[in-house]
Amino acid sequence: MESAMPEPAVPYEPTERTIPTRSRERASYDRDLVHSILDEGYVCHLGFVRDGAPVVLPTLYGRIGERLYVHGSTGSRPLRMAGQADPGLAVCLTVTHVDGLVLARSAFHHSLNYRSVMVHGTAHQVTDPQERATALDALVDNVVPGRSRDSRPANAKERAATAVLRLELGEVSAKVRTGPPNDEPEDLSLPHWTGVVPLHHGYGEPLPADDLDPAVTLPDYLRAL
Known part of the structure; x- marks a missing residue:
């Protein structure tokens, strides 16, 4: 008997905040695309309003x-604000990858090839001990998969100093630009180089700490990078 094909992921529902005002053709609500962009990144930018002014934290x-977790100090004001069960903290979280420098003949049409995700929602502080432990492992493993199993877990003092925020992936969109420059027809004869300079992410050779015991060898999950 043939195995059933997996069901396609249901896309996110567009909202007024996730429909761009420009270049709408670059927007996507594909769940798998959103997840792939998020999973490839390391740093997000978390935006919120504090004392009537916008703040953005990397x-x-x-x-x-369908949940994102971020962490910080328990003394951090935004994390304390999110600790209020009702209403929590209204946030906008973004992740962006730059894939190429787009060099046009005109200065106006210079651009970037990129993949980005924007998430709107309300962040809440995670208080359940098991969910906190799982979230902190996910934060470590997002840096290097498998690392949480190969490091000392946080002790009681460290856990007490660390707050974790949870943000549901509900109001979400991706935006992607690919391809060459969009030069104006009247500029095509100009004598300027035009094209795309690709950018590639890569890893260098791991550098052991000066105090690392020589008997501790490079783990397989780092070799796999």
């Missing part, structure tokens, strides 16, 4: 299913 994050 921070590590991790994804488990």
